Amino acid sequence: MGENRDIYKALVSLKEKEVKSLVSQKIEEGMPVDDIMDQLQEALIEIGNRFEKEEYFIPDLIYSGAIMKDAVALLGPLSDDKSRSSKGKVVVGTVFGDVHDIGKGLLVMILSNAGFEVIDLGVSVEPKKFVDAIKESGAKVVGMSCLLTISFGAIIDTVNAIKEAGIRENVAIMVGGAPVTDLVAEKTGCDYYGKDAFSGVKFASDVYAK
Amino acid sequence: MAEDMENLYQERLKRYTTAMRNEKPDRVPIRIFAAEFAAKYAGYTSQEVTHEYDKAFEAVRRCAKDFSWDATVINMVYVWSGLVDHFGQKYYKVPGIELPPDVGFQYFEPADEEGAFMKEDEYDALIDSPTEYLANIWMPRISRNLVPIGTPNTFRNNMAWLKGGISMMAYFGACGEAVARLKSECGTVSAIAGIIKAPFDILSDKLRGFRQVSIDVYRQPDKVEKACEALMPYLLQNAMVTSDPTRKVPATVWLHRGTMFSKDMYERFFWPTLKEIILQLWKNGIQTLWYGEGSWSKWLKYTAELPEKSIVYHVDKEDIFEAHKQIGDKFAISGGIPNDLLAFGTPREVKEYCKKVIQTVGKDGGYIMDASAIIQSDAKAENMKAITEAVLEYGVY
Numbered sequence: 001m002g003e004n005r006d007i008y009k010a011l012v013s014l015k016e017k018e019v020k021s022l023v024s025q026k027i028e029e030g031m032p033v034d035d036i037m038d039q040l041q042e043a044l045i046e047i048g049n050r051f052e053k054e055e056y057f058i059p060d061l062i063y064s065g066a067i068m069k070d071a072v073a074l075l076g077p078l079s080d081d082k083s084r085s086s087k088g089k090v091v092v093g094t095v096f097g098d099v100h101d102i103g104k105g106l107l108v109m110i111l112s113n114a115g116f117e118v119i120d121l122g123v124s125v126e127p128k129k130f131v132d133a134i135k136e137s138g139a140k141v142v143g144m145s146c147l148l149t150i151s152f153g154a155i156i157d158t159v160n161a162i163k164e165a166g167i168r169e170n171v172a173i174m175v176g177g178a179p180v181t182d183l184v185a186e187k188t189g190c191d192y193y194g195k196d197a198f199s200g201v202k203f204a205s206d207v208y209a210k
Numbered sequence: 211m212a213e214d215m216e217n218l219y220q221e222r223l224k225r226y227t228t229a230m231r232n233e234k235p236d237r238v239p240i241r242i243f244a245a246e247f248a249a250k251y252a253g254y255t256s257q258e259v260t261h262e263y264d265k266a267f268e269a270v271r272r273c274a275k276d277f278s279w280d281a282t283v284i285n286m287v288y289v290w291s292g293l294v295d296h297f298g299q300k301y302y303k304v305p306g307i308e309l310p311p312d313v314g315f316q317y318f319e320p321a322d323e324e325g326a327f328m329k330e331d332e333y334d335a336l337i338d339s340p341t342e343y344l345a346n347i348w349m350p351r352i353s354r355n356l357v358p359i360g361t362p363n364t365f366r367n368n369m370a371w372l373k374g375g376i377s378m379m380a381y382f383g384a385c386g387e388a389v390a391r392l393k394s395e396c397g398t399v400s401a402i403a404g405i406i407k408a409p410f411d412i413l414s415d416k417l418r419g420f421r422q423v424s425i426d427v428y429r430q431p432d433k434v435e436k437a438c439e440a441l442m443p444y445l446l447q448n449a450m451v452t453s454d455p456t457r458k459v460p461a462t463v464w465l466h467r468g469t470m471f472s473k474d475m476y477e478r479f480f481w482p483t484l485k486e487i488i489l490q491l492w493k494n495g496i497q498t499l500w501y502g503e504g505s506w507s508k509w510l511k512y513t514a515e516l517p518e519k520s521i522v523y524h525v526d527k528e529d530i531f532e533a534h535k536q537i538g539d540k541f542a543i544s545g546g547i548p549n550d551l552l553a554f555g556t557p558r559e560v561k562e563y564c565k566k567v568i569q570t571v572g573k574d575g576g577y578i579m580d581a582s583a584i585i586q587s588d589a590k591a592e593n594m595k596a597i598t599e600a601v602l603e604y605g606v607y
Contacts, residue, residue, distance in 0.1 A: 014428065016428065016429070057470055057472050058470045058471075059423075059427060059470060059471060060472075062420075062421050062425065063425050096310070097310045098316070099308075099309070099316050100319070101321070102319060102420055105421075124309070148313070148314060148586060149553060149583060149585075149589070150313050150586035150587055150588055151313065152553055152554075153588065178527075179549060179550070179583065181548070181550045183550045183555075184550050187553075187554040
């Protein structure tokens with residue numbers, strides 16, 4: 001790949017115009033779509049690494065997502081040809097009564113970039129919808145987002161609904177969001193508190209690696 | 211007002227203001243920001259207190275009496291649905307309308323550029339004349355009932371402005387009465403007066419949306435910076451005219467997005483205009499309550515640039531002991547009792563934690579007891595009682 005890492009470098013440096021012109025140029029030059037996609041995805045992984053090292057921050061993740069979206073649009077239907085192996089399915093949603101979606105949106109984006117198939121249930125998701133989605137998809141991981149302390153009860157309700165449906169043993173439950181802590185995860189009956197989207201990806205990867 | 215209630219009030223006011231000036235009062239003051247917790251405690255749903263502000267005021271009075279709070283806010287469920295409804299405001303979701311009756315009102319973040327209340331090419335209009343932009347373009351966009359300038363007027367539009375104005379007068383008039391009743395019936399101080407927002411937060415929360423502004427800081431950074439500068443005098447004026455004329459209780463800055471950015475971005479977009487507002491207020495004798503949501507520890511060195519006593523530093527998710535070590539000699543500190551503990555801990559655990567905070571952060575005065583974040587209905591009443599017990603037991607100097 002040596003000389004052709006320009007797209008990767010441009011995206012890692014968040015150079016929007018450069019990414020766009022390079023992607024167009026490489027398509028013209030006949031670079032395989034798979035190679036372009038690989039570079040873009042590897043760049044997103046590197047951006048994630050830099051986020052964990054506190055060199056990049058949430059706005060940088062959002063901006064990289066926007067650049068990525070435009071780049072993929074340039075590839076158009078070409079990018080659909082590539083069959084990407086799914087690392088597994090993850091059901092994600094903000095708990096019932098809570099309409100915050102920035103954190104949940106980031107988790108969806110980062111999980112998808114990492115190769116997971118994400119079933120995004122949106123915001124204010126009723127416990128039954130989580131249960132139905134887990135059953136239908138057979139996902140082994142569910143991620144709940146919560147931005148208000150008042151929503152702690154909705155986490156408990158969702159976990160209880162999963163238990164009552166008899167599928168608690170089939171699914172690992174992670175929870176995240178500003179007011180969530182290890183104590184909240186423990187007391188609401190979840191398996192894991194993810195402090196950010198990347199810890200969520202690690203948790204999901206561990207579950208599927210077993 | 212009964213003499214004993216007046217004496218109680220004066221005693222509490224002195225205790226509270228002394229601690230906020232980073233000095234040692236007779237004991238640690240209890241100043242609680244309780245929203246949906248107060249409603250639940252008084253037997254109301256969130257829906258009821260959001261729609262009927264008299265119930266919200268009454269709920270707070272019940273708590274202030276029962277928990278012996280020195281200071282509190284007359285209504286932390288501050289979005290009264292009447293006002294929101296008359297404009298047909300789109301960005302708040304209200305319990306009982308778009309939300310279940312037992313959750314708090316919430317701000318609804320625009321999902322994308324299409325939904326943004328201010329568009330990416332409207333920075334110049336905002337910078338040229340913030341008032342014109344907000345009244346003529348932004349208001350009609352966030353409202354279902356207002357029509358934009360230049361389009362045919364409607365009856366609904368006229369009534370929305372009229373009823374919105376009347377609602378505002380009604381609500382804020384009632385707030386005045388609620389402050390008086392909190393004093394005369396509970397002997398409790400109305401803890402804050404005056405609203406401050408960081409210019410960048412206004413841009414990010416109410417105008418562009420966080421996702422859009424995150425892209426703007428890359429695509430059009432100069433305009434973001436100029437927009438913050440243009441908004442600054444208006445936000446300062448807003449804080450000035452809503453602050454306490456007796457200069458006793460602080461104006462509050464509710465800080466949102468600053469922790470999410472890099473150092474360079476904080477230095478460029480967030481800090482300069484926020485700092486200027488706080489400095490100007492302090493020049494006018496107005497103290498600021500720094501209410502940073504999340505953890506603001508990484509920006510402590512900037513906060514420390516502010517003049518001694520100009521702020522009360524409220525701690526949400528950061529390490530309160532570390533914050534005290536770093537800036538405790540300059541500013542009083544409030545909060546820091548974890549909300550997860552109030553929801554899931556036992557009274558004994560809460561008491562122990564409060565004791566630790568009182569005996570370290572509050573050792574020499576300059577500490578105001580409160581939870582980390584505004585208290586919603588997840589907190590247990592017995593844990594709220596434990597806070598008061600801890601202060602009475604360990605907080606007397």
